[in-house]
Amino acid sequence: MxxxxxxxxxxxFTQIADYDIPFLDxxxxxxxxxxxxxxxxxxxxxxxxxxxxxxxxxxxLNGLLWSFSKEKLEDELIGEVRKSxxxxxxxxxxxxxxxxxxxxxxxxFLNVLMLNVLTPLIIFNIRFEWLKYKHxxxxxxx
Numbered sequence: 001m002x003x004x005x006x007x008x009x010x011x012x013f014t015q016i017a018d019y020d021i022p023f024l025d026x027x028x029x030x031x032x033x034x035x036x037x038x039x040x041x042x043x044x045x046x047x048x049x050x051x052x053x054x055x056x057x058x059x060x061l062n063g064l065l066w067s068f069s070k071e072k073l074e075d076e077l078i079g080e081v082r083k084s085x086x087x088x089x090x091x092x093x094x095x096x097x098x099x100x101x102x103x104x105x106x107x108x109f110l111n112v113l114m115l116n117v118l119t120p121l122i123i124f125n126i127r128f129e130w131l132k133y134k135h136x137x138x139x140x141x142x
Contacts (some may be wrong), residue, residue: 001125004062008118011055015111020049028053056117063121067128081131089124 030046069080071078096119100112 001066002122004059004066004125007055007059007062008122011052011059012115014051014055015114020051023052024050026050045129052114056114059118060121063118063125067121067124071132077135078132081135082128085128085131086120087122088127089120092123093120 025047026049027045028042028050028092030048033046093116096112097116100109100116104112
């Protein structure tokens, strides 16, 4: 959980502050270009800073590990809570996407799209942890 939150916060910071880590200025393989059928360059290599790409991958992998790691007590209720949280997260994600499509344009829309990759993981984990907490408190009261 901590690694996901740290990588997500750093990814947001790099987008807002337009910050790049200097030693990540590398040449990367880029076979897919702006126009796939008319290559801008005769070779598929592209020099760029890979800060966004690396921290996006780290955030996605940490989010997946946090979301789908086994609980200490994995029973039918946890499975049902996990499933309902996942469905709810997908509905919310597409709701945010539709809202962004209707009301955001240009570079802001592209930033929202990039963060929208992580939105299902964030919403899923918030709802899943909240439902577990709510269920635990209901059991403690009984």
